[in-house]
Amino acid sequence: MSAAHGHFQNSSPSEGIWYFLNRLLFVLIVLTVGSVAAYHYLPEVSKRRVQEARVEQLKMEVERERQLLVRHLREEESLKHDPEYVGLIARDRLDLMKEGETIYRIDPPKLDKANMRRVH
Numbered sequence: 542m543s544a545a546h547g548h549f550q551n552s553s554p555s556e557g558i559w560y561f562l563n564r565l566l567f568v569l570i571v572l573t574v575g576s577v578a579a580y581h582y583l584p585e586v587s588k589r590r591v592q593e594a595r596v597e598q599l600k601m602e603v604e605r606e607r608q609l610l611v612r613h614l615r616e617e618e619s620l621k622h623d624p625e626y627v628g629l630i631a632r633d634r635l636d637l638m639k640e641g642e643t644i645y646r647i648d649p650p651k652l653d654k655a656n657m658r659r660v661h
Contacts, residue, residue: 619626638644
């Protein structure tokens, strides 16, 4: 056997325990640093989720508003350029009708506010 190889076999038990304790200390330090980093990072992840949900909500709101704008622009065009539409709207709001015209009104179902359900 070589002298170097024999050195490891003849090492005292205290040297082995120091090696083990050094490794254990290193692992504990790495775990502590990792835990601290994770502790600081996790709130950012939850904030990002909240922000992404808010962005999606705002996108849906923007889409609803865009659709409302399109509908209003279409109505504005009709009011400016379609005399028949203007007459129809005026008769509807004044509760009038042309001679020979039949009007059918369909009212939406009323909600029973006490029970919050539709009344038939």
